[in-house]
Amino acid sequence: MPDLRVEQPKSLVAIVEERLRNAIIDAEMRFGASLSEEALSEALGVSRTPVREALARLQLQGLVTIVPKKGTFVFAPTEEDVAELCVFRYMLETQALRECMSKARAAALAAMNDALAAMEAALAGGTRHDYARADTVFHEVFFQHCGNRYLGNAYRGVSGRVAALRTHLSVPLEGEQERSMAEHHQMVEAFAAGRLADLDSILHRHIMRAWDAYADVLRSGGDPV
Amino acid sequence: MPDLRVEQPKSLVAIVEERLRNAIIDAEMRFGASLSEEALSEALGVSRTPVREALARLQLQGLVTIVPKKGTFVFAPTEEDVAELCVFRYMLETQALRECMSKARAAALAAMNDALAAMEAALAGGTRHDYARADTVFHEVFFQHCGNRYLGNAYRGVSGRVAALRTHLSVPLEGEQERSMAEHHQMVEAFAAGRLADLDSILHRHIMRAWDAYADVLRSGGDPV
């Protein structure tokens, strides 16, 4: 028998979750914005049940905050949050790169180059949101090739916040894309050459500089989008 | 006004989640056992809604597997799973210890000593399950004092599986508790002395030896409890 398997249609919960996740990440909603289950269910054309379940999942990803009997809100990062998130992100990414290098170097390098090309394209001809999305894809490559599902899961658990911060906070910064692009090139070079220590320090610089930028924006009045 | 605040009663979802989590971790249910929402809701005396939500959360912790339209099952680890989990656990714990050492050394040390004493007590006078629980508490100390919520969250995301493996797989092994206890003592000593490299290697040995033990049990026929 040939393989005729069809993929399952996504459940409403999954659809709603993805839709809301994108809305938050792409800054269609501001930090702290209120989300009523009923209003959402009406806007999305489904009942409250799948909306409710999707919100519960998003809470576990840190993208929304559910306050019992009060309401659900888009997450609102504090400076401290962002700092801890960046430190954690660095831990995960540096470990993932280590695993990539020792286990799937060629495949990872190829994927990184593809992602880099997409970033260049977005920088040249796309919007800043396009660039932010391509940036997100680049960093996901590490985890797709690291060969450890748990590492990937842990990253997925924070990737939403990371991506949201990227869009909300770095998109408006002038010159940020160009600096970021240069650092990504350096990372790929170091990876290709197998210089792990260099890679680590570039990654560290990359993430911590992003943190600085975010902190500045946060201090100067929160969500600018 | 004196502080009269009352704590919120836990939601049914939280209660059900905790109850099921404990049931799985304490090996009241075997790996792969089937969990019907309806049967659970009846057994727990609540409706299907909170049960359903609790199961969704447990899935994200990797403790159950939900197969659409078929049913929900207690997770069933493969050898590969366990290997990846151990590697990941080592990554998280070593990072957490590093943070503890640099940020909250005294408090962490005190808490580790407390946890160690509880383990000794369980080893001397408790059941093997008691020891397993005390072991779990010991490792949680790292994350309570590491000062990074994201690191703690990531650990919580796998701690259920770790704890479940501990109970299901290591409880039946002869002499395992004593070896484990000795290693924990070594860890605390190294931490107290600030010997980070030693600490790392002890932790690595500790986790990887546990992995060996689990793998043996798994190969010899799965869940023995």
Added chain:
DNA sequence: GATCTCCAGTCCGTATGCAAGATACAGGAA
């Protein structure tokens, strides 16, 4: 005996209804 078909039982996905807590605001008392 092997295979197919149908059916009953079980499970989940979703919609909806009701109850209870939280909040905002108007209106009255000091």
Added chain:
DNA sequence: TTCCTGTATCTTGCATACGGACTGGAGATC
């Protein structure tokens, strides 16, 4: 004016109902 209080209206928490999808087995067919 200022403070308190009752109430309308919002929110979520949970229960329940219905329908579709899947599974396993009895019986028919070859």
